């Protein structure tokens with residue numbers, strides 16, 4: 001297992017190995033019927049508005065999670081690689097995003113103060129909260145952080161590809177996560193995660209701790225993908 005993780009790391013990193021291994025669930029999260037409906041212009045606007053209100057609640061929770069990852073980066077790495085700047089940049093983006101959600105909600109007539117978190121959202125938020133604990137390793141937390149951002153990046157970029165029928169009024173929403181800058185940022189997060197996962201894999205070979213971290217990061221990555229599928233399902237009103 002350790003030898004394999006290491007060997008695969010040479011071919012694009014631990015994350016890509018895991019994405020190949022868990023391909024079906026990854027496709028499930030990034031090519032969900034909700035996203036495909038935006039992409040082909042058949043999206044139901046009541047679903048979209050439901051998603052908007054629910055995602056605002058999620059993003060507020062995600063800010064707290066991002067802050068916890070920032071603290072771990074500051075504590076656990078020497079930061080000569082500049083991890084904290086990448087995370088701080090992500091947090092600055094979240095600041096804009098919250099303002100954007102408020103603007104978008106008023107545009108669509110969604111009353112954010114009256115929006116109550118639905119079951120799938122609550123469950124996802126509790127999951128994030130469990131990962132904010134100081135006990136959770138930085139490697140695990142940054143892997144989760146990357147996965148959450150990457151699902152939105154992949155999903156919404158898919159709606160902006162040529163020859164799609166994404167409605168003009170949803171283009172801006174898709175741009176929010178589908179733009180190149182956000183793609184670059186996700187790539188930076190992925191590089192950090194791969195570096196730390198490879199280090200955990202090396203530690204394992206050297207007989208130091210590392211196995212738990214690798215296993216936990218993989219398990220939590222799959223959980224993120226499952227929560228994302230449930231979140232989309234909830235938005236479509238099928239959960």
Ligand SMILES: Cc1ncc(CNC=O)c(N)n1
Pocket residue numbers: 055058059062097148149151152228231
């Ligand atoms: C449910 C969910 N997953 C990922 C994101 C993207 N990260 C921050 O915006 C999001 N907004 N909502």
